[in-house]
Amino acid sequence: MKSVRFISSIAAVGLLALIGCSKDNESSGSMSKMEVRLIDGPGDYKAVNLDVQSVQVHVKDGDDEKGWENFALINPRSYNVMEYVNGNSALLASADFPAGRISQIRLVLGPNNTVTLKNGQVKPLTTPSGQTSGLKLKIDADITRDVTYQLVLDFDVAKSIVARGNGEYNLKPVIRTFTTAIAGGIKGKVSPVSQPQILVIRNAAPIDTFSTSPNAEGGFLVRGLAAGSYRVEFWNNNALYSNSTKQATVTNEQIADLGTVELK
Missing domain, CATH: 2.60.40 (Immunoglobulin-like)
Structure with a gap:
């Protein structure tokens, strides 16, 4: 003690x-x-x-x-x-x-x-x-x-x-x-700057889904994620860009950085 x-x-x-x-x-x-x-x-x-x-x-x-x-x-x-x-x-x-x-x-x-x-x-x-x-x-x-x-x-x-x-x-x-x-988390930046809905989905049971959107500079961060493998989906309302999917692995005491995600 x-x-x-x-x-x-x-x-x-x-x-x-x-x-x-x-x-x-x-x-x-x-x-x-x-x-x-x-x-x-x-x-x-x-x-x-x-x-x-x-x-x-x-x-x-x-x-x-x-x-x-x-x-x-x-x-x-x-x-x-x-x-x-x-x-x-x-x-x-x-x-x-x-x-x-x-x-x-x-x-x-x-x-x-x-x-x-x-x-x-x-x-x-x-x-x-x-x-x-x-x-x-x-x-x-x-x-x-x-x-x-x-x-x-x-x-x-x-x-x-x-x-x-x-x-x-x-x-x-x-x-x-x-x-x-x-828990760790996932962060990154979207380019060009737009406002897609970002879904972070755990790949293994229990299947959890977290959502966020980027800030004015395109940056995003989802915290409080348990260690594991995640699918990150970018859903665009803007017809100029298509949807995109990335994979990320989260560990405790670590933020997985996706870097710049190019929306095309």
């Missing part, structure tokens, strides 16, 4: 736009996509509810407060972490994110943290640094442009809930963090 500590003051940070789609209709430049997910290790309780209010990621080395970026949460609320075991997870945030190194993550909890004991009794969970504590965790991961990543917070219930001996409980979160690439 990685060691953690509480930070009592939270600096103002820049807000990242929340993006929930798995595909884009234009090249994202130096951006990748990041999902923040919460999972849990089992514990001897009925429920452990965490009041998750904010997730912040540090994009610079060291502890410079200017290096923190804020993820807009999909739904700031209380999460029963014991529901997220055996492959289940809670999606806390999903956003475009600058490619590069991320060094730390900070999880900000609200005041409504509780544990439900086996007998059904609900107890408040108190933290050493108060209700607005920020839990800071080490990450140290390199994020590649155009790739989709999952940043996973693995909450250890058994070690995080501490009985105080007077019938009350403290919350001292022990969280393991890891970052994985979950």
